[in-house]
Amino acid sequence: MAAPCTENNHKQGKLEFVLDVPFPSSREASIALQSLSPDREPRKGGISKELTVSGCTLSVSWRADEARILRVSVGSFMDHLSLVMETMEAFGPPVSVTTQTVSSTMT
Amino acid sequence: MTVVIGFEGSANKIGVGIVRDGEVLSNPRRTYITPPGQGFLPSETARHHRSVILTVLKEALEEAGLKPADIDCVAYTKGPGMGAPLVTVALVARTVAQLWGKPLLGVNHCIGHIEMGRLITQANNPTVLYVSGGNTQVIAYSERRYRIFGETIDIAVGNCLDRFARVIKISNDPSPGYNIEQMAKKGTQYVELPYTVKGMDVSFSGILSYIEVRCRAFKWELSSALSCIETLFSMLVEITERAMAHCSSQEVLIVGGVGCNLRLQEMMGVMCKERGAKLFATDESFCIDNGAMIAQAGWEMFRSGQTTELSDSWITQRYRTDEVEVTWRD
Numbered sequence: 001m002a003a004p005c006t007e008n009n010h011k012q013g014k015l016e017f018v019l020d021v022p023f024p025s026s027r028e029a030s031i032a033l034q035s036l037s038p039d040r041e042p043r044k045g046g047i048s049k050e051l052t053v054s055g056c057t058l059s060v061s062w063r064a065d066e067a068r069i070l071r072v073s074v075g076s077f078m079d080h081l082s083l084v085m086e087t088m089e090a091f092g093p094p095v096s097v098t099t100q101t102v103s104s105t106m107t
Numbered sequence: 108m109t110v111v112i113g114f115e116g117s118a119n120k121i122g123v124g125i126v127r128d129g130e131v132l133s134n135p136r137r138t139y140i141t142p143p144g145q146g147f148l149p150s151e152t153a154r155h156h157r158s159v160i161l162t163v164l165k166e167a168l169e170e171a172g173l174k175p176a177d178i179d180c181v182a183y184t185k186g187p188g189m190g191a192p193l194v195t196v197a198l199v200a201r202t203v204a205q206l207w208g209k210p211l212l213g214v215n216h217c218i219g220h221i222e223m224g225r226l227i228t229q230a231n232n233p234t235v236l237y238v239s240g241g242n243t244q245v246i247a248y249s250e251r252r253y254r255i256f257g258e259t260i261d262i263a264v265g266n267c268l269d270r271f272a273r274v275i276k277i278s279n280d281p282s283p284g285y286n287i288e289q290m291a292k293k294g295t296q297y298v299e300l301p302y303t304v305k306g307m308d309v310s311f312s313g314i315l316s317y318i319e320v321r322c323r324a325f326k327w328e329l330s331s332a333l334s335c336i337e338t339l340f341s342m343l344v345e346i347t348e349r350a351m352a353h354c355s356s357q358e359v360l361i362v363g364g365v366g367c368n369l370r371l372q373e374m375m376g377v378m379c380k381e382r383g384a385k386l387f388a389t390d391e392s393f394c395i396d397n398g399a400m401i402a403q404a405g406w407e408m409f410r411s412g413q414t415t416e417l418s419d420s421w422i423t424q425r426y427r428t429d430e431v432e433v434t435w436r437d
Contacts, residue, residue: 035201038421039194076191080198084158087202090161091175095208 015070017062020083027094029053035084036077047073109294109410111180113218113402114160116196117188117216118241119147121156122387123167123414124399126406127301129226133170134392134399135163139335143347144276146269149254153191160199168397175207182405185415186426187212188241191238193422210219210414212405216396217242217428221253221364222407228387233355236347236375237428239363239396240265245350246428248436253428257307264339265365267284271335275328288368294333302338307349307408309342344378351384360387366394411435419436 022023023029027073033053040045051058060077088094110127114247122136141147152325183200185267186193197213204211221235235246243264245257262270265284272283279292301317303310312334322430347359359379361372372388379386393400411434 031202031205034205034417035198038201038418039197040421043189079154079157080194081196083160083198084202087159087199087207090165091203091206094206095176 003063014062015062017070017074019060019074019077021058021060021061023056023058026056028088028092029058031088031094032058032081033038036080041073043073045050050072067098080094083098109179110173110180110181110410111402111406111407112195113219113385113398113400113405114183115162115216115219115396115398116156116160116192116201117184117186118239118357118396119152119191119198120396120397121158121160121163123160123163123253124394124397124402124435125167125171125321125371126157126399128288131399131403132173133167134171134397135166136395136397137163138281140280142180143278144273146273149189149191152189153195156192157192158194160196163398164203164300165203168319175203177207178207178209180212180405180409180414181207181209182214182401182409184216184219184401184422186216186423188216188424189423190424194385197420197422198339201244201417205417209416210409212408212413213420214404214408215417215426215428216401217244217246217426218431218433219400219404221246222361223393223397224360224387224389225341227389227393228360228405229363230358230360230385230387232356233358233360234351234354235360235362236308236366237297237363238264238343238361238365238371240365241270242278242363243311244428245307245346247350247354247356248347248433250362251433251436253431253433255427256308256347256353257295257324260276260305260308260310260394261312264309264311265316265363266345267339268335268365270315271318271322271326271331274322275331282364284365285370287336288370290329291300291334291336291370294329294331296330296333297337298327298330298334300334300338302342304345308348314338319391336368336370340368340374343371347375348378350384351382355360357382357384359384362389362394364395367391407435
């Protein structure tokens with residue numbers, strides 16, 4: 001199976017950006033998390049982001065070396081987020097399942 | 108009964124298809140067409156896909172007469188292809204899989220083409236020529252892998268044709284390759300172009316450079332189109348024949364967008380006849396990228412027990428055809 005290169009995400013970037021996105025339920029916030037976290041940042045270095053869910057809120061925090069890199073990443077994320085939300089609106093609400101795990105992921 | 112929905116959007120076509128036990132229930136698709144002289148860029152293509160994907164998804168369900176609860180598995184293109192469009196499609200696939208509580212399955216785009224070709228034509232065990240804007244490979248099945256016997260060492264044949272179309276600024280509607288095919292029919296003068304078969308493989312970037320220079324200088328548009336087609340396709344027929352000889356194969360299946368070209372099918376047909384082999388090809392609804400081909404490959408994979416965990420569902424621009432274990436064939 002094709003595998004992504006592992007990235008060194010531990011470098012401390014100079015710039016930070018934090019976004020908190022409220023959802024109608026914690027289930028929907030987790031669905032958004034699971035949809036948005038698997039793909040790696042296209043840019044290998046200079047940017048990292050972390051997605052977590054707490055209650056009904058999806059939190060995203062970025063660290064970047066340069067403003068333009070940060071801008072591009074945040075801009076793409078907003079497009080992706082709005083697509084996920086539109087999808088949830090068009091095809092939700094989620095069916096009930098017996099177990100649902102909420103996880104935090106670093107990309 | 109197994110119903111799989113498939114999402115495809117690795118290049119400029121966005122399609123959602125539904126397959127049930129070998130029957131294609133729906134297969135709507137939209138194409139992002141750029142003005143003459145322009146190719147499609149990742150971010151714009153992704154924007155196009157984002158704007159239509161939910162509509163196409165609704166169409167797929169309506170045409171099939173199904174509700175989300177009727178779906179057993181959500182398949183999507185994991186790769187290869189263009190990054191931004193792939194992500195757009197994967198986001199929707201992941202989201203609906205979770206909303207509907209269905210397993211997810213990441214499919215290799217090339218294998219999607221092969222499995223749809225096999226389904227539609229019922230070819231038994233063919234040598235496959237997979238030719239599109241993004242890929243050019245000669246593939247044969249052996250011991251649980253689709254093995255690549257020959258391929259382009261630089262650009263795909265469809266890419267060569269698309270870029271030639273940009274040089275002569277013809278329309279990209281419905282596709283540049285189709286318009287070159289029409290022009291070639293009107294050409295009368297064959298011009299000798301570099302012929303670059305490299306053993307089992309082929310090269311196209313040199314021919315492209317050659318045509319670009321001469322076309323600008325001499326304005327041979329119709330004869331360039333004709334010569335281009337004849338040369339490129341002869342090369343493809345040669346490497347396909349070489350692979351057939353190695354595998355002692357009596358069947359050829361052409362898949363991928365360039366496979367729609369009737370001249371390619373004609374030339375391959377002549378070679379097959381000379382060898383006593385059979386040629387299989389599909390029509391444009393299945394040759395060109397579509398959602399049902401992803402659904403069909405997904406159907407095979409799902410039935411043999413494969414699924415993709417959400418955390419493993421990342422897309423990848425590079426994904427070799429022989430990386431996938433073909434668990435559904437002996």
